[in-house]
Amino acid sequence: MRTAVRTAPAALPAVVRTPSLVAAVAGLVVVVVLGVGFAGDTAASAFDAPLLPGPDLLPDPWWYVATVVDFVGEPMGSAIVLVLFVGAALLARRVRTALLVLVGCGLTIAVTSLLKPLTGRTIHGGFLSYPSGHTAFATALALIGAFVLADRLGRAAALTVTAALAVACGALMAWTEVGLGAHYPTDTIGGFGAALAIIPATAYAVDRVADRL
Template sequence: MSGSQTRLADRSGRLVRVPDRGRVALTAVVAAVVTAVLAWRYAGDTDAGRTDRRVTALLDAQQGAARGVAQGFAAIGGPLPVAVALLVLAPLAWRLRGGRGLALVLLGPPTAMVTTSLVLKPIVERTRGGELAFPSGHTTSVASLAVACGVLVLGLTVLPRALRLLAVAGLAGLVVAVGAGLIADEVHYPTDTLGAIGVALAVVLGVALAVDAFADMITDSGVTDPGPDPRVFDPREHPTEVLPRS
């Protein structure tokens, strides 16, 4: 790796800077609370709420090219695009942020997806069109990958802060576009996508903090006593150890 690549990011550094840990943890907690409140509010429902109806009215894309665009964005959260994104992001995370980055990608988004599909959907049992809807699985997939990318990008301190924030804003815009596509295509209610974003933030940011804590613990406990240095051995302390053997 060249010198410029080496300076791109600290591969052994923390995913979340120590001064930012409090804000990141608070964001994860707030996201989890919002998701929990929405899950309680819409548990067992099949109809749209008042907020759902208002937002859906703004995203009416049932005809022409607009519908095709909505379906295109919605498809980004499908299994194949998500699998490809994970395969591309994992080695990139390793290259940029080392073991911590790789652990974030391999643990964060998959855990968020499993939480949505196998835990929350069966528990909440909100349906649309006969299918479990809360939280949105497609939105969770894209949002969790976007949050993981955001954590990695913000760690590239060699880049100007404005450029890093612009990249994060672009990732957020992609998530919103996917959610809007699912709403306009009448696959999910707006609150389904909001709950999915909450899951992604809570899980992926929580995983980032957990990876840092675990890696720091391993680093601290890995410092062991190497024992006496043979280069400073004094034969006068143990004269028998330097006697020739017969």
């Protein structure tokens, strides 16, 4: 097992390592600034208000689409996705990636869950909302998938794919959570920032530990 970990492809490919770690710092800043700024709030900010859906939320058939996407971030859905990601990584002999899925996504879920009561921002009269754990989870998975693809691409293409996947998946889940009335838009930005901060840093840590085995 030790040999398999040491010789496996990097969790954070060198081609995107530095930009990803810089982005991680930016993500951390976003999480902290928004968390402090909206701590204890019980209403939409001036930025959020125009982006919120009407009282009837999303119309059909978009409500059903959003419900399916939302399931990915629910306990059952996230467990299924994690098993699939870990299984695929192990089949591809990417042991470090499998570890990143478990540790990185686990940390993402834990951190966003802990930040909710710490910030105390609520929506709909008492539901803790900041940051969006669903958005963070979707972005985390996108980043991990992008790191796998980056191994096969040149620097420019790798950076483009990484950014595009993270933004696309994060935006899709953000649209879902806002459309279903579960979060303010700024909650989803905080969730995106959390994944951006956690996943590259965790991937770097996994590689450092693996290289020392």
